Structure formats: C-alpha cells, structure tokens
Amino acid sequence: MRIFADSGSDLPKSFFDENDVTLIPLRVLIDDKEGDDVIEINSKEVYDAIRNGKHPKTSQASPELFHSTWKELAASGEDGLYIAFSSELSGTYNTAVMMKDQVKEGNPNMNLVIIDSRCASLGHGLLIQEAVRLRDAGDDVRTIERKIRDMANHMEHLFTVEDLDYLAKGGRVSKASAFIGGLLNIKPLLHVESGRLVPIEKHRGRKKVLRRMLELIEERGVELSKQTIAISHGDDESTALEMKALIEEKFQPKNVEVHMIGSAIGSHSGPGTIAIFFLNKFNQ
Secondary structure (H helix, E strand, O other): OEEEEEHHHOOOHHHHHHOOEEEEOOEEEEOOEEEEEOOOEOHHHHHHHHHOOOOOEEEOOOHHHHHHHHHHHHHHOOOEEEEEOOOOOOOHHHHHHHHHHHHHHHOOOOOEEEEEOOOOHHHHHHHHHHHHHHHHOOOOHHHHHHHHHHHHHOEEEEEEOOOHHHHHHOOOOOHHHHHHHHHHOEEEEEEEEOOEEEEEEEEEOHHHHHHHHHHHHHHHOOOHHHOEEEEEEOOOHHHHHHHHHHHHHHHOOOEEEEEEOOHHHHHHHOOOOEEEEEEOOOOO
C-alpha cells in the first residue's frame, strides 16, 4: 500500500524519505521565485521574506501532478491512501478527487482512498504518522481509512500568531482588528473547527495567551500521558521548546514533537506562530 500526503502536514522531508510516504508539495511564490514547498523553497526563506516586508503567495498542488501520480499508482496495482490538507484551507483535496475520477475512467480497478483530513500543520501530520504506523503493522487500506477518519474528528488545534497583520493579509481577521490588536498587544487564540480557522479568544500579551493554551490542553485533552503532542512554530524554536518543557512537566505525554511550520502555511500565519496539536479522544 502506498501512502501520499501533502506539505500542509508540516512534516520534514526526512519523514517522507524514511517512511516511504510520497510527498505532494504545495506551491509557494516569493517575488519571482516559485517552487515546491519543502523541496525547492524552505520555511526560513519564507519567514525572512516576510520580515523584509515581502508577501509570499501560495497555490495548491497542480492537477498535472495528481494526474501523473494517480496514473502511476493505477499502473502499479497497489492500494493507495492520500491524506489531504483541509479542503477549507486549500483546493488541493478537491483537485486530487477530480484527478482520481479522471484516471479511474481508464483504470476502473484502481483502489485509491482520499481523506479530507480537515486538519492543518502537525494536526494533519499526526494523522500521517499514525497511518504509517498502521500500514507497517499490517492493516489494510479500509481499516486505516476508518481509524484515520476517527482520529481526525478528534484532533485539536490551538494556535496563536505573533502579528495579526499576517492573518489580515490572508483574510482571517479584518485589517481594522489587526491595527487595533497591534496597538493593544492583543494576541488571538484560534482553533480549527470543521476544517476552518476560527478565533476563540483574545488575550493581552504573548505570555497570557501561551498560558491559556496550556489550560485548554488540560480542559480538552484526554489521556494525554498516552499521546504524542505536537508543536509547530513559525521560526520561533525557543518558544516552542519552552512550551514543550511545560507540556512535558504538566502532562507527561508519551512524546512531544516540535517542527517548524512549512512554507505554505507559514506564508499566511507568519513568523512567531505557535501551534499545539493533541486529541480530545484517545483510542489506544
């Protein structure tokens, strides 16, 4: 069985290489340079560009890439599982389904399952890691599909951004709110609901919002000591590691993973973003 995942998962390229997972990169444009997320454009380039006043743009994975990838899968005769970045944040999932339907017309026996994760960043990444674990344990594609869909339904995303202007440019908050928030040092606390980014609270100052994130982990998390909790950051490893230490001390999870937010998501969330992912229902 082949597993496919896109770069909206914010997993490092080494993960894809070491675990036989095919990477579907989203596209990133900085000035006149356009390239594949993870492969041709790295996160640091994006964050440095934003700090220098530039506005990177992103686009979904191309139909041509999906068409050729699904044709190759069909020719191999293997089962396939693609876990996609939330359809509410990217058109990548819908393009993948459209290209699957086209390829299947000439290859009716192709067995490809496509899951709209309705997750982002390492919330998406944790699903992919679990799919790899289940594949390696011998589960078939339909069993993995059922388990991953259930896990996705219980994936919590908590995140905050350093500067509301980044979300304003992406249409996530109004420009007026961003201006006022900047003056008052207001930091938003957001989560993902039905695949969309939803603001849930605002706090004065970064320390308060980070402290509140820890409270929400305790309120929403279930059996945290048995989980892997993930933290992604917008080129702010020091804060991410501070949060990791606090989470380890408070909840003693099975593991805490820390990775930088990739170019595609980072182009919209900006430097200084901190995001935490965990489950509100844990099935061992």
